[in-house]
Amino acid sequence: MGMRSKEIRLKSRPIGTPAAKDFELAEITLPDPGAGEALVKNLWMSVDPYMRGRMYDRASYVPPFQIGEALQGGAVGEVVASNDPALKPGDLVQSMFGWREGFVAPAASLQKLPSGNAPPQAYLGVLGMPGMTAYSGFLRLGEPKPGEVVFVSGAAGAVGSVVCQIAKIKGCEVVASVGADDKAAWLKGRGVDHVVNYKTCGDLLTAVRAAAPKGIDIYFDNVGGEHLEVALELARPFGRFVECGMISQYNNTEPTPGPRNIIYVVGKSLRIQGFIVTNFMDMQQQFFADMSQWIAEGRIAWEETVEHGIENAPTAFLKLFSGGNTGKMLVKLG
Template structure:
């Protein structure tokens, strides 16, 4: 019998989650049964979308259940196997994060070929956030030659990949992030114009200074004032990839809508929301292109790492105060 710890949802948050919304519990794992594997998690991810699953509301994924372990991407190592397709030592991916280990049917884990990359990269740049950037920019926003690209949340896991993919394809990129460290990071990865939104009194004016002729593509991770600024700066027939709106996730009252939404009509803009799971068919192309970009020195990434399962709630909450530079991860093993 192996004892592991996991983080459960104790209560549903109102506004920004607090430590009281989570509880740390211990679970005893027996030897895996036939067709099962036992996995020791090495890394887990925390992502903004998880905030929506903490609400008891219908969405594109079911809500987390009270008193049950949360879920999310994880990379782990098989320590025991009752399935012929897996052996101890195999690296695997799963959606069974927020716990130090687990037993599960073999069909719930996937073998991980790291292709020479660190395993945790497949929770970030080479995983869901990277594919989100790739699909959102190339398919949803339909990036075209000569496009000027604006990215909000540009120093985060998704945003920083959007910046680098656009630059790898030869585009002018404007990125917005908060604070000098994030500004320096964006400049280091080639972002042409960086806006420190925390230092600007008028975000729209700052964007128009950075892109005086306007923008063609907006990759939205933030919503709110950033969306308003992008609507004002957009050129006719601009395309918006609506990926997230982290500025609104903890709102306790409905936030005001964009005051200039009417510009969508006159400028004939296209605003399209998307979920990365709709675009898994692009994964092979993404990994092929990513490997070449990494080889050519065009793509890199940053990680912010908390250590220990007990720190997972702190890592998650840190997403909403901008504590992460690049991908927020929790190291478990």
């Protein structure tokens, strides 16, 4: 008799902001691992803003989630049984089989985690996809130079908080936007020069201009909308816009007007470039080397916000859109 595993399935495609009713909990019995397969018990799973896009029924860079099927996403777990020589019970592995307590999969689809000092869930955060997103996007597209002014929106999130710290390591002046005072305090403690709470600052343009009176050279965008418009207004000539995400728009049910000042892209010779992390896989080895060193030196730190149990995974996901997380949003399983 195989292991029982609870999982979260997509019950309906969200219209606007996702709600609990769009998800359902189910339980299945896992098969025994066949040849070349392993049985894994998940310890942690990740929820990330990009998953919202996969809930729409449309072509994109990743295929849409299917109604009635378990969702997918990053997870780290422990091998319980293995029918492949590459893995043995007790090994820690990373996979895309999140949103479930356990699974059976080909060993070749699992990435064995290096033994080191980092806790396993760091491979879903600073040492994982969000960290790599921050590192590759900021360095490859932002092209930071010492003394430049960097504006980061969504700055307390899993990606933004790493961008802020890498920008400081690279000698930049950092202006961060967040939606809560405790997030601001954490970033100030990490050396960020100016933090604006966009929910309480009044006019956002006025507040960011006060923090960056010389203008900004790099804008790392996690938010879109008004933040993007403010960045266009304050951009200096040859500014670089790293378009990582636009979470303010993910739940829109109608198209919303774009930045009214997009024309600045011409006169200021701006570059606005979008990316997804897989564009820059050539940087992965350098990412691991740099990030491991920076963590060891105490130059990169991180926060985690944790929900417990598979049944609370939808709650964790929904918190991404209400600002309910500081740093990496995680679900602890098992």
